[in-house]
Structures are given as C-alpha cells and as structure tokens.
Amino acid sequence: MDAVVKSLSARVTEVAADKPKIEKPTREEAEAAVRTLIRWAGDDPEREGLRDTPRRVAKAYGQLFAGYGEDAREILNKVFEEVEGYGDMVLVRDIPFHAHCEHHMVPFMGKAHVAYYPSAGVVGLSKLARVVDVFARRLQTQETMTAQIAEVIDEVLRPRGVAVMVDAEHMCMTMRGVQKPGASTLTTQFTGVFRQDPAEQARFFTLLRAGRS
Structure with a gap:
C-alpha cells in the first residue's frame, strides 16, 4: 500500500516546548572536571591507565546524553x-x-x-x-x-x-x-x-x- x-x-x-538555554563548557573544561573526580575518588589521573580516561568519558557523555540534542x-x-x-x-x-x-x-x-x-x-x-x-x-x-x-x-x-x-x-x-x-x-x-x-x-x-x- x-x-x-x-x-x-x-x-x-x-x-x-521551550528549552532552557544552557551554556555548555568546553571539551577541555569537561575533561578537567573528570580529572577532578578521579582525584576525589582517590586515584591519580596522570597514571597510565587513567591518562586518557577524561577524553573517553567526555566522548561517552556525548552518546549517553544525546537526548538533549534531539x-x-x-x-x-x-x-x-x-x-x-x-x-x-x-x-x-x-x-x-x-x-x-x-x-x-x-x-x-x-x-x-x-x-x-x-x-x-x-x-x-x-x-x-x-x-x-x-x-x-x-x-x-x-x-x-x-x-x-x-x-x-x-x-x-x-x-x-x-x-x-x-x-x-x-x-x-x-x-x-x-x-x-x-x-x-x-x-x-x-x-x-x-x-x-x-x-x-x-x-x-x-x-x-x-x-x-
């Protein structure tokens, strides 16, 4: 048919619907926040296993919270x-x-x-x-x-x-x-x-x- x-x-x-205007931080600011949380958890963000984690987390957030852009x-x-x-x-x-x-x-x-x-x-x-x-x-x-x-x-x-x-x-x-x-x-x-x-x-x-x- x-x-x-x-x-x-x-x-x-x-x-x-009216969407609130949220000023997003830069990618660098987001990665810095992840480093802070890693330190808060008690680990060293500069050690080898965690060095790229802030970048990965920022990228993952883009997928996990993609609904804000739809x-x-x-x-x-x-x-x-x-x-x-x-x-x-x-x-x-x-x-x-x-x-x-x-x-x-x-x-x-x-x-x-x-x-x-x-x-x-x-x-x-x-x-x-x-x-x-x-x-x-x-x-x-x-x-x-x-x-x-x-x-x-x-x-x-x-x-x-x-x-x-x-x-x-x-x-x-x-x-x-x-x-x-x-x-x-x-x-x-x-x-x-x-x-x-x-x-x-x-x-x-x-x-x-x-x-x-």
Whole structure:
C-alpha cells in the first residue's frame, strides 16, 4: 500500500516546548572536571591507565546524553493516514533503554511499553522506540521519563489515548544505598480513553502479558 504521509510540522511548532538555554563548557573544561573526580575518588589521573580516561568519558557523555540534542516532537512529525480504517490499539512493548538517574548519575535500565489509539493515522513503529531513547538519554527520574513519553505522543499525534509503562532496575539501589539487586520499579502514565476507562487499562495490561510463558 502506498501510504500517504502527512506532515505534522504545524503541530510540532504549536506544541514545541521551550528549552532552557544552557551554556555548555568546553571539551577541555569537561575533561578537567573528570580529572577532578578521579582525584576525589582517590586515584591519580596522570597514571597510565587513567591518562586518557577524561577524553573517553567526555566522548561517552556525548552518546549517553544525546537526548538533549534531539526533539521528540520532530521524530513524531509524520503519520501514515492510509491504514485501511485501522483505529484499534497500537502497542510496542519491550523497548529496551538505559538512562542515568539525575540524583546520583548512575544508570537505570529496563524496558518501556507504549500504546496508543490512533485518531488520524499511525506513526512509524520505530518512532516510538526513538522517542523512548530521546528521553532516556538525559539525566532523569523514571517517573518524569514515563510522563514525558506519554505527553509528547499525546501532544503531537493527538490520539484517543496513550498508555506508557516503564519497568526498570536502578543501580542507585543496587550499587549503593540499600543495595538490593533485582528490585524493579514500575511506573505508568495514561491519557485519554486509557485514563477515563479502567477497562482500557486492563486491556493494555492483558496485551502486555499476551504470548508470554
């Protein structure tokens, strides 16, 4: 089927969020900060094994926090209108992600499950996974990330409802603090029919379990 692609540029402009203007330090300043942290940890940043670590960490941060340079609304700016009248739930489950806790800057990782009821077409399935990555690759709390994913899909696509569930393990609970490996955290966010009708939430959870052993 030759899908007709409709641009949502006007909607993207309409709902575009104000981004705070942050003056980024230079690469040299970032590397100097890493050297300071190495000394704070009790090691010598000039020893052979650590000499190139500041450069590597600065480069890694560019990848780990790439979400600051991406706009989830732009990712969702096209929909496929010709879907032969499909208006039932679209669910992409088990989207893997890794993020960093904004409180301790240590990782948390897990899977996100995203569903929506289309109202004027559907978005490419890979776009939903990319939206998860945009918000995961920032300093985050799981609760905020869950809400951000649901809100941007709701704002840009204007579906009849959005459901998001995130299941993650936090290294700040595993590696430090209470040190409870294996403990997981579940967060959910619902809009539209998912929020209004408990039966739709139940259907969402049922589909998440479908086909699992």
